[in-house]
Amino acid sequence: MIVDLNLHGDLVIVVGGGNEGLKKVNTLLTQDCKILLISDSTSRQIQNYVKQKKISFRKMRLGNANFLKKYKPFMVLATTDDKELNRKIVEQAKSMRCYAYAADDPEVSDFAFGSVINIEDTVQIAVSTGGKSPAMARKLKLQAEHIFRKVIKKEDIYHIKLQDFARKAVKDKLPTFPERKKFLYSVMNDNHVKQLIRDGNLKKAQKRVMEMLGELI
Numbered sequence: 107m108i109v110d111l112n113l114h115g116d117l118v119i120v121v122g123g124g125n126e127g128l129k130k131v132n133t134l135l136t137q138d139c140k141i142l143l144i145s146d147s148t149s150r151q152i153q154n155y156v157k158q159k160k161i162s163f164r165k166m167r168l169g170n171a172n173f174l175k176k177y178k179p180f181m182v183l184a185t186t187d188d189k190e191l192n193r194k195i196v197e198q199a200k201s202m203r204c205y206a207y208a209a210d211d212p213e214v215s216d217f218a219f220g221s222v223i224n225i226e227d228t229v230q231i232a233v234s235t236g237g238k239s240p241a242m243a244r245k246l247k248l249q250a251e252h253i254f255r256k257v258i259k260k261e262d263i264y265h266i267k268l269q270d271f272a273r274k275a276v277k278d279k280l281p282t283f284p285e286r287k288k289f290l291y292s293v294m295n296d297n298h299v300k301q302l303i304r305d306g307n308l309k310k311a312q313k314r315v316m317e318m319l320g321e322l323i
């Protein structure tokens with residue numbers, strides 16, 4: 107089952123700063139969460155993220171998973187090249203009731219990553235083969251990516267941002283779900299809104315939404 111996790115403000119701990127650790131950090135950076143990386147060595151890219159204060163880093167050589175007890179993470183990703191250590195980290199994380207993942211152990215992981223097409227951090231399209239072939243998931247992603255990037259236009263991204271605004275605006279203004287739904291579709295199909303979005307004028311499009319709402323209430 108593919109779900110879109112809400113990590114807002116949560117702490118995610120990544121253990122291991124190699125290729126897999128970096129991949130996971132890059133994915134997490136598209137989310138609004140706190141990232142702590144623990145590893146005995148790191149790449150230049152990871153060091154740049156630390157300098158830019160995008161992630162926290164603790165340089166540590168781990169022998170077991172006891173370090174986790176100091177933290178209250180929402181999720182723990184074990185990406186070292188030590189299978190036994192990764193397993194211990196997953197077991198400790200699970201005992202603390204947080205989501206656990208090991209890059210080398212799909213059997214014990216609570217979830218797997220898909221191969222993701224990320225369009226402006228606004229639309230995400232994931233391909234998964236359910237662990238049967240990660241290489242094919244990547245290949246299909248690459249095959250599909252240019253098509254999705256053509257089909258999903260800049261205007262669609264603006265429409266999503268405007269819908270987000272409009273959904274919040276109607277929440278306590280229109281009392282029933284059918285009314286809210288009708289209004290949101292009317293915003294999407296309004297010629298004036300469409301023109302403002304074509305012009306890239308989100309601020310004016312938001313003003314138009316408020317006018318449309320004002321006409322209703």
Ligand SMILES: C[C@@]1(CC(=O)O)C2=NC(=C\c3[nH]c(c(CCC(=O)O)c3CC(=O)O)Cc3[nH]c(c(CC(=O)O)c3CCC(=O)O)/C=C3\N/C(=C\2)[C@@H](CCC(=O)O)[C@]3(C)CC(=O)O)/[C@H]1CCC(=O)O
Nearest residue numbers: 210212218219220221234235236237238239240241243244
């Ligand atoms: C999609 C992607 C997302 C990501 O990692 O973020 C991802 N793996 C990717 C690439 C990739 N991974 C591997 C290869 C080498 C070729 C091959 O094995 O196929 C390649 C290809 C390459 O690198 O080119 C090796 C590998 N993968 C896993 C193991 C452990 C094991 O199976 O035991 C081993 C070591 C096996 C060994 O030692 O032999 C396990 C998993 N990898 C998954 C996801 C989950 C299932 C997703 C699915 O089936 O759809 C799952 C179950 C858990 C997880 O890690 O989430 C990412 C593409 C990102 C992109 O789009 O660029």
Ligand SMILES: NC(=O)c1ccc[n+]([C@@H]2O[C@H](COP(=O)([O-])OP(=O)(O)OC[C@H]3O[C@@H](n4cnc5c(N)ncnc54)[C@H](O)[C@@H]3O)[C@@H](O)[C@H]2O)c1
Nearest residue numbers: 122123124125126145146147166167168185186187209210
């Ligand atoms: N899920 C996937 O898609 C996928 C893909 C490729 C590889 N893998 C698996 O993921 C694992 C990691 O691969 P990688 O390429 O990132 O390896 P890597 O060697 O690049 O990185 C391992 C990292 O773990 C750190 N580390 C190792 N032991 C440690 C310890 N005791 N304490 C602290 N830090 C420690 C190292 O310093 C290094 O930064 C491998 O077991 C590999 O089989 C998974």
